[in-house]
Amino acid sequence: MRDTAVLVITGTGTEVGKTVTTAAVAAAAVAAGRSVAVLKPAQTGVGPDERGDADEAARLAGGVTTLELARFPEPLAPGTAARRAGLAPVRPAQVAEAAAKLATEHDLVLVEGAGGLLVRFDEAGGTLADAARLLDAPVLVVASAGLGTLNTTELTALALRERGLGLAGVVIGSWPDSPDLACRCNLADLPVVSGAPLLGALAAGAGSLAPADFRAAAPSWLAPPLYGTWDADAFTAAEAP
Template sequence: MPVLVITGTGTEVGKTVTTAAVAAAALAAGRSVAVLKPAQTGVRPDERGDADEVARLAGPVTTAELARYPEPLAPGTAARRAGMAPVHPHEVAEAAAKLATEHDLVLVEGAGGLLVRFDAAGGTLADAAELLGAPVLVVAPAGLGTLNSTELTARELRARGLELAGVVIGSWPESPDLASRCNVADLSEVADAPLLGAIPSGAGNLPPTDFRTAAPTWLAPPLDGVWDAKAFGAREAP
């Protein structure tokens, strides 16, 4: 898959660290990687954005950002309030397609969830994925409430005829509660897609060299890793 779209079930679910892990595992497998952030919000022009954080953790990836808005809001809202031009789905698709001609893998990291709006016309990351014909990886939290948001995201993807590549738990706690442990089995069931990894909580705070070494152990073989969903589920089962 030359282009993989990465979305979350919401904000603050570990999407950027998951993107970095996918990039690091792909690099370790000998693939060239580009990371595209269509719209970065809540960051000043002189601050590091999500794509920069992916590069810091993962290593030598090409990074691209189409727009940056100062307020931490949905991209369409942030663009309107800043009086700046919004990003449109076709621009995201065109940028990703161009990067795909020069790289083995292009990771398109959205902002928040699948249907967060880019522009006044209601364009979303889902629309960009449709234009690209690209599979979508869903990053979900571990705990209570994740099953509903994950199933809704999966249903929307299928309603649009998009491929759901799988689900990754974006931050697996060191001491998981009962809900988190039950969700290991239930997430793949409600999504009707494989669980493709679990990123340890705090992984983004690791030194980059340690992050790159460990990343393949957090992800399943379809994402260039060695993580075993069955073994993980058996170990964490309540």
């Protein structure tokens, strides 16, 4: 967000476009002249020499600092992956400390979680929500476009509010080329169930664009609070069933 130093980015689940959304926000902020860091607290499911989510965000966005606190080989929740690998888990206080340090050196720090908001980092039940609370940072929710997204988005919004956390808004992580009826109706319903504004809709396949094309297009997918030019009202009206 334009008036915050740290923005926590979570998804309503896995494979909803969280990393590409993180990259898009980073690219739009860089284009607006901001210095940006992307923090990935726990990367799971990749080997020591493979590219992680923070690396992918940097490849697409360009010109950003990246930091990964821990990496676990199995594609599981971070706490489970750490336990099975016999490695120390990442704890919310570590995430908050790293983000706060990056914020002293950058205009914007994007903290990308793993999976959803309440995925566990450690055996004590620490989550991304706990890190956001320690940082007193707003949370951006990335949601899917189609059937089922209203329930998962509302549950995520409820969990945030129960913890006293600010919900910055919702971004649709992948808007299909040929949206069905549910997708088109969800544009109007997502702000209602979340109680927060719709702040963007990324084009399907955005992550497969060449980096230069991605950077040029990113602001058109995001609303002004995320350094973009996307207009939620106009988009919703154009797609209305």
